[in-house]
Amino acid sequence: MQIFLWILLILLVVLILIVCSHIQIELEYQREGKMDDGYVRIKALYGLIRYKMRISDIDMDGDPKKGISVQSDWSADAGDSTVQSGTSKESMDWSGFKHARERFADTLERVQDFFPLIRYFCSKVCCKKLEWKTQVGTGDAAEAGVLTGLVWGIKSFLISAVGNYIKWKKPPEIDVIPHFNQFALNMVFHSILCFRVWHAIVVVTRLWIQMRKGRERTWQASTQFKA
Numbered sequence: 001m002q003i004f005l006w007i008l009l010i011l012l013v014v015l016i017l018i019v020c021s022h023i024q025i026e027l028e029y030q031r032e033g034k035m036d037d038g039y040v041r042i043k044a045l046y047g048l049i050r051y052k053m054r055i056s057d058i059d060m061d062g063d064p065k066k067g068i069s070v071q072s073d074w075s076a077d078a079g080d081s082t083v084q085s086g087t088s089k090e091s092m093d094w095s096g097f098k099h100a101r102e103r104f105a106d107t108l109e110r111v112q113d114f115f116p117l118i119r120y121f122c123s124k125v126c127c128k129k130l131e132w133k134t135q136v137g138t139g140d141a142a143e144a145g146v147l148t149g150l151v152w153g154i155k156s157f158l159i160s161a162v163g164n165y166i167k168w169k170k171p172p173e174i175d176v177i178p179h180f181n182q183f184a185l186n187m188v189f190h191s192i193l194c195f196r197v198w199h200a201i202v203v204v205t206r207l208w209i210q211m212r213k214g215r216e217r218t219w220q221a222s223t224q225f226k227a
């Protein structure tokens with residue numbers, strides 16, 4: 001009996017350690033000319049579980065109907081060993097964007113508290129670092145000035161919209177560098193975010209409950225309509 005209680009106690013302690021642990025997501029992207037290089041690094045369970053994805057190529061044909069193709073190399077590690085790794089190539093065309101938009105609209109219809117849930121989750125997220133620097137230019141000085149102001153406005157809006165909810169370890173580093181006499185579209189983005197497993201579980205559970213309620217409302221409404 002005592003052994004059984006000790007096992008339960010150990011399992012309880014392990015469970016508490018898991019739900020109280022942090023998940024850290026590191027996003028890094030650099031574009032210079034036509035060269036793209038990016039990383040996604042995820043750490044969980046005090047660094048025992050790690051996932052890394054390197055974006056080695058982003059192909060944009062310029063035709064919206066052809067969409068975007070992304071090639072990446074990824075690996076999943078547990079402790080000091082690599083559990084699985086591989087290379088994948090994902091593409092998203094116009095029909096894919098349209099389908100994603102329709103699914104998002106369906107989610108908003110079913111989950112009545114979607115945005116409050118997102119705001120709640122953002123309030124539990126801590127941003128350890130945010131570096132976002134952009135170089136823009138069209139070859140014309142006047143156009144470069146207008147484009148610089150537009151990019152500054154977009155960045156300021158996004159940072160202020162998100163910054164009202166998340167916690168900052170240090171102020172974000174944002175800059176827009178204009179190139180008045182040559183074409184330029186370069187960017188450096190580096191962000192480190194972390195949140196507790198418990199908060200993610202709460203949000204996912206509430207989303208799942210809301211989705212079930214939304215499906216029941218849709219089913220009841222369709223049944224009444226047929227009747």
